[in-house]
Amino acid sequence: MQRWYSYGALCLLVVSAVLMAGCTGTEQVQAAVPQENMTMDGLAGFVRNASAYAASTGEEAALAEFSKEDGQFTHGDIYLYAYDFNGTLLAHPYEEGLVGTDRMNWIDVRGLPVIRIGAYTASNGGGFVAYLYPAPEGGTIDEKAPDTYVPKIGYVAPVGETWWIGSGMYFTDMASNNPGRYPEAVSAMIDLVERGAEYGREKGSETAFAEISNRSGAFVDAEGHYIYAYDYNGTLLAHPYLQEKIGSSLIERRGPFGMENIRSLTETARDGGGFIVFVWPNPAQENREELKIGYVLPVDETWWVGSGVYLSEITGTDASLPTVR
Known part of the structure; x- marks a missing residue:
């Protein structure tokens, strides 16, 4: 699969999000790491910084940015999605056709109610989640292809009282001390x-x-x-x-x-x-x-x-x- 960003690009992304949110702390900047060596802290920092960006720029502008395939928050396997707390998809760079639909009862290929769990976790302040999901290939995701579903670790966070955002990384994108594919x-x-x-x-x-x-x-x-x-x-x-x-x-x-x-x-x-x-x-x-x-x-x-x-x-x-x- 093609990797669409570099370490410097993601660093710039996080720096931009921090500055636009009015924060200059170095800890958040240090959360940016390259995709092939992604860490749990890096994923959480990416989502938290994007939440701060959304709170600063406003919902409409943030959702427009999150929806762009070439936007500052979309970098191949690493991207943002947004939902309201009723389960309506508000933004997704690879699922434009599903934006505006009710996804609260959507389940992954093995029956896990992913959106319901994500919304619940975000409503309680945010945190890590896990699920199975297809990886984007050529700028598209095919949820109807069961053989493409692979494990993914996600992080979700509230933006305000009405909506939340999340991102995730596949096991193959995670930092690991072992030479295999998985943690x-x-x-x-x-x-x-x-x-x-x-x-x-x-x-x-x-x-x-x-x-x-x-x-x-x-x-x-x-x-x-x-x-x-x-x-x-x-x-x-x-x-x-x-x-x-x-x-x-x-x-x-x-x-x-x-x-x-x-x-x-x-x-x-x-x-x-x-x-x-x-x-x-x-x-x-x-x-x-x-x-x-x-x-x-x-x-x-x-x-x-x-x-x-x-x-x-x-x-x-x-x-x-x-x-x-």
Whole structure:
């Protein structure tokens, strides 16, 4: 994919936004980093500075700028979008045909209600989000092409009482110390799931279920990540921490925004496996609800395995959804 900006261009962008917002602090300027080495702080700073720009220039002028494919806030994979709190799309440089439409109930390819979660997060002061979304190719985005959806980390912020903005970066645009495509925690998760699926094929279901459910076993790592196993009816077959639920069908379980998590995970595995984002309680955050990036693979025609990492493990900040229970 073509990269449409340089480090200097993005620095200039952020400097311009800061100055137009009447702020000269150096911390915000330092948030600008090149796309191929994007950081969480850089993404948050980009959106916060754009919010300040919008507050300074006014809604009409800001939305016009955010809508430009060649505007100062649009740089290939890094761009801004804007919504009101009723879910109406106000600006998007690659989705001009959808501007003005109600998107509150739009879901990603695996069923996550992305706009509803973004609006909720922005209404509570802003923060990080995660979802699946196609990357722009040749200046266009095709939401009807399911094979193009890939994981994306976003940041959203309110502009005023009536609207909010957001931006995001794909895993391949994120800074990472590992040489792979994904952040280290995500790469480790994929490896865990791949090993679990292969183990199940080699050892058979009975041996695999016992090992997966063993908290001291091969599929619980030092950081507490683990794999779980379900059949295609949503019945839990093995889990190191939910052993009281083994044998129960969880297919109807819904997250706080209405997504049927286990059904969506199961359908992803049935389709051959891959990424999915869903909301799940985080035991490390007093079981507060948090977005989780999951990865699943089929073992055979009867069962599948999966694992996940919480958004906070990637952002390094508390990413629990405010007051959602």
